[in-house]
Amino acid sequence: MAKEYILCVDDDRTILMSLRAQLKRQYGERYSYEIAESAEEAWEIIEDAFADGDKVDVVISDWLMPEVKGDQFLIDLHGKYPEIIKIMLTGQADQVAIERSERDANLAACFSKPWTVADIAEAIEHAKLEKIA
Numbered sequence: 001m002a003k004e005y006i007l008c009v010d011d012d013r014t015i016l017m018s019l020r021a022q023l024k025r026q027y028g029e030r031y032s033y034e035i036a037e038s039a040e041e042a043w044e045i046i047e048d049a050f051a052d053g054d055k056v057d058v059v060i061s062d063w064l065m066p067e068v069k070g071d072q073f074l075i076d077l078h079g080k081y082p083e084i085i086k087i088m089l090t091g092q093a094d095q096v097a098i099e100r101s102e103r104d105a106n107l108a109a110c111f112s113k114p115w116t117v118a119d120i121a122e123a124i125e126h127a128k129l130e131k132i133a
Contacts (some may be wrong), residue, residue, distance in 0.1 A: 003032045009042045009073070010035075010062035015113075019060065022117040031057065034044055039068035046081070056084055058124055062084075063090035063097060071097040074105040082106065085127040101130070106124040 006027070016035040024033055033047075036042035039061075046056050059077060063070035074086045076114045086105050088098070091113040101107040109123035 002037060003049070004030070004035050005045075005049055005054060006031045006038060006060065007034045007042060007045055007056055008060045009039065009065070009070070012062070013037060013064045015062070015089075019115075021115045022122070023082045026121050028118050036121065038065060039070075039073040048078070049080075056081070058085045058087065060087045060089060060120065062093045063088055063124075069097070071101040071105070074101050078105040085130070085131075087109065087111070087120060087123055089113055099111055 005021055008016050010016050010019070016037070020033045020035055022030070030032070034045050036045055040062070042059070046059075049056050055097055059074070059086050061070040061074055065073075070090070074088065077084060077086060086101075087108050088101055088110040090098075090110065098107075098110050101110065109120075109125035111117055
């Protein structure tokens with residue numbers, strides 16, 4: 001049976017570990033959880049998952065990262081995998097970047113750091129319902 005992944009992308013490993021632990025408590029065995037410290041690493045995980053017949057269901061990305069900012073990563077991701085639910089976490093994104101992501105990446109939600117896992121879970125469930133409708 002194919003695995004469904006939630007992928008968290010942030011250049012701060014502490015945030016990644018915290019977010020993964022919170023999501024695991026929220027969803028348990030429903031998902032497999034992956035972390036990436038850059039957009040490049042995230043692409044490798046995504047491509048490997050799909051090549052193995054698995055599915056990346058949700059990507060949660062920081063905005064301010066070296067090399068590729070989260071908004072551009074999510075826009076590029078949407079171009080190749082529009083079915084993936086995309087969420088942005090940020091402590092510093094400007095409104096233009098958020099609006100661009102909403103428009104060009106079909107962003108499900110954007111949360112400021114610190115976030116609550118309840119808000120993220122609600123955004124994921126809402127996005128899943130919209131995909132069905």
